[in-house]
Amino acid sequence: MRFFSDVQLTYARACRAVLREPSWIIIGLAQPLFYLYLFGPMLDNSGVTRGWPAGTSSWDVFIPGLLVQLVLFNCAFNGFALLSEMRQGVLERLSVTPISRLALLLGRAGRDATLVIIQGGILVGLAIPLGLHIHAGMIIAALVLLALGVGLSCLGYGLALILRSEDALAPVVQGVSLPVLLLSGVLLPLTLAPGWLDDTAEANPLRHTVDAVRALMLGSGSAWLGIVVTLALSVLLVVFGTRRFSNTEDMRIT
Amino acid sequence: MIATHALRREFRRSKRAEPVVAVDGIDLKVDPGEVFGLLGPNGAGKSTTMRMLTTLLPPTSGTAIVAGHDVARERAAVRRRIGFVAQGGGTDSAETARAELVMQGRVFGLSKADALARADELLGRFSLTDAAERRLGTWSGGMRRRLDIAIGLVNSPELLLLDEPTTGLDPASRAEVWAEIRAVRDAGTTILITTHYLEEADELCDRVAIIHKGKVARTGRPDELKSQVAGDGIVVTLPAGRPEAVAPVVREQPWCRGVDEVDAKTLRVYVDDGSRAVTDLLRLLDSLSTPVITLTLTRPSLDDVFLTATGHPLATAGI
Numbered sequence: 367m368r369f370f371s372d373v374q375l376t377y378a379r380a381c382r383a384v385l386r387e388p389s390w391i392i393i394g395l396a397q398p399l400f401y402l403y404l405f406g407p408m409l410d411n412s413g414v415t416r417g418w419p420a421g422t423s424s425w426d427v428f429i430p431g432l433l434v435q436l437v438l439f440n441c442a443f444n445g446f447a448l449l450s451e452m453r454q455g456v457l458e459r460l461s462v463t464p465i466s467r468l469a470l471l472l473g474r475a476g477r478d479a480t481l482v483i484i485q486g487g488i489l490v491g492l493a494i495p496l497g498l499h500i501h502a503g504m505i506i507a508a509l510v511l512l513a514l515g516v517g518l519s520c521l522g523y524g525l526a527l528i529l530r531s532e533d534a535l536a537p538v539v540q541g542v543s544l545p546v547l548l549l550s551g552v553l554l555p556l557t558l559a560p561g562w563l564d565d566t567a568e569a570n571p572l573r574h575t576v577d578a579v580r581a582l583m584l585g586s587g588s589a590w591l592g593i594v595v596t597l598a599l600s601v602l603l604v605v606f607g608t609r610r611f612s613n614t615e616d617m618r619i620t
Numbered sequence: 621m622i623a624t625h626a627l628r629r630e631f632r633r634s635k636r637a638e639p640v641v642a643v644d645g646i647d648l649k650v651d652p653g654e655v656f657g658l659l660g661p662n663g664a665g666k667s668t669t670m671r672m673l674t675t676l677l678p679p680t681s682g683t684a685i686v687a688g689h690d691v692a693r694e695r696a697a698v699r700r701r702i703g704f705v706a707q708g709g710g711t712d713s714a715e716t717a718r719a720e721l722v723m724q725g726r727v728f729g730l731s732k733a734d735a736l737a738r739a740d741e742l743l744g745r746f747s748l749t750d751a752a753e754r755r756l757g758t759w760s761g762g763m764r765r766r767l768d769i770a771i772g773l774v775n776s777p778e779l780l781l782l783d784e785p786t787t788g789l790d791p792a793s794r795a796e797v798w799a800e801i802r803a804v805r806d807a808g809t810t811i812l813i814t815t816h817y818l819e820e821a822d823e824l825c826d827r828v829a830i831i832h833k834g835k836v837a838r839t840g841r842p843d844e845l846k847s848q849v850a851g852d853g854i855v856v857t858l859p860a861g862r863p864e865a866v867a868p869v870v871r872e873q874p875w876c877r878g879v880d881e882v883d884a885k886t887l888r889v890y891v892d893d894g895s896r897a898v899t900d901l902l903r904l905l906d907s908l909s910t911p912v913i914t915l916t917l918t919r920p921s922l923d924d925v926f927l928t929a930t931g932h933p934l935a936t937a938g939i
Binding site for chain 1: 674675676677678696699700702704706708711712715719723724727728729771775
């Protein structure tokens with residue numbers, strides 16, 4: 367079908383751009399690696415495993431959050447790359463062709479999601495010797511993260527199309543991602559939080575994603591709420607991104 | 621190939637702000653096979669018009685049929701049939717020319733093999749084969765513009781739209797781009813260009829629409845437009861003081877359409893047919909015992925057309 371070949375074309379083009387500068391894969395991994403080695407060890411005796419089944423290590427609680435953080439930072443910040451394509455007129459040129467708008471978006475978002483899955487795989491691999499336990503639910507967790515990656519990537523691109531400059535995009539993305547991150551229990555589980563903070567975090571969809579990924583990777587606890595919330599969020603964000611991409615008025619920055 | 625009716629586009633800075641009218645009811649008819657130029661200063665509404673014709677920008681009101689399809693209701697059909705080269709181009713400086721051409725072909729539904737064959741054909745035709753695998757960031761502006769045109773032709777469009785195709789190019793590159801555009805026309809493709817260069821409109825276009833403040837001020841063949849304006853001019857320099865003395869007599873003559881005393885020594889005479897009036901003028905001046913020091917015959921330029929149509933010279937009209 368035309369649509370899938372359009373997605374594949376955009377995906378391949380986006381992947382070529384990464385392969386030209388593969389160092390970005392490592393640069394995007396740098397921050398989580400700092401957290402892994404410079405923050406993770408502190409959790410060993412912190413009691414984060416309280417309430418989890420016996421034998422659960424602090425890494426089992428910490429790594430799922432770190433994976434969500436990886437997805438958030440690498441996907442929501444991708445709008446900057448789109449700004450350069452807008453400036454060069456590439457996006458406008460492709461807009462005057464029969465290519466599907468959704469494909470223009472999903473090809474890119476799919477590339478971003480693929481990248482974070484690769485980065486996440488590296489992160490998990492490095493965490494196993496530290497004490498992370500592997501469970502089959504991790505496969506489903508990867509799919510949940512993939513969906514989240516596609517959604518957040520669409521958000522990043524949609525915001526780039528609206529804000530149209532690095533100066534406007536950076537504070538918005540940074541200003542939103544930090545509270546979202548803290549309110550999702552990425553660094554420490556929200557079970558440690560006082561009641562009011564825990565309640566506030568309930569409204570944050572990413573909190574449920576983190577809970578679900580944690581439950582899936584541990585093979586313990588219910589993940590359904592988190593899976594449904596994540597998928598619904600991703601669908602919403604894809605719709606948002608597609609609407610921005612369908613508006614061809616502002617595809618170029620001059 | 622293009623027919624617009626009362627095409628209009630407004631922009632609003634915010635929801636409550638008064639709309640700014642960029643294109644104010646444009647009627648255009650472009651025939652198959654011609655090179656049609658939209659001539660006007662920056663801000664006249666040329667690019668906005670072109671962006672509506674390419675489906676990028678929905679019109680506020682009015683209609684436009686491009687290659688047989690409505691730009692507002694049949695956007696996909698229009699996009700399949702046209703090629704568009706934007707002012708700043710549309711290629712990624714990290715990519716190669718071949719990759720960009722293949723991408724464009726694939727987007728239009730060509731198979732991988734067909735897209736590659738089409739890319740190589742166009743690279744050859746635009747003399748870009750040698751640079752095909754070099755990153756576009758290393759290319760010169762003229763080469764990049766030729767590639768932009770090649771990309772616009774990948775889908776063998778019925779209509780090629782070029783927004784300011786030679787802006788920012790040096791004279792040699794400009795001549796090259798003109799040659800390419802003529803070759804495209806000779807191959808049967810209709811071409812619409814926007815330009816604020818008079819020579820470009822004059823050299824390249826079969827017909828021109830002069831756009832001023834969002835409206836069409838004049839439409840026609842360049843020579844036709846020029847002949848509608850004040851006709852030819854004859855500029856003579858005479859001994860100091862003489863222009864003042866002879867001007868009233870010259871003004872009386874049946875072949876004279878107007879006289880300008882440019883300065884104390886220079887007289888500009890407007891006539892319908894310069895080559896015939898020269899003899900009449902010389903004979904007259906001779907009979908008035910006025911020696912002629914120099915004489916120049918000037919044909920009207922599109923600049924004069926622009927001036928008569930809009931009341932401003934093109935160079936300053938946008939400001």
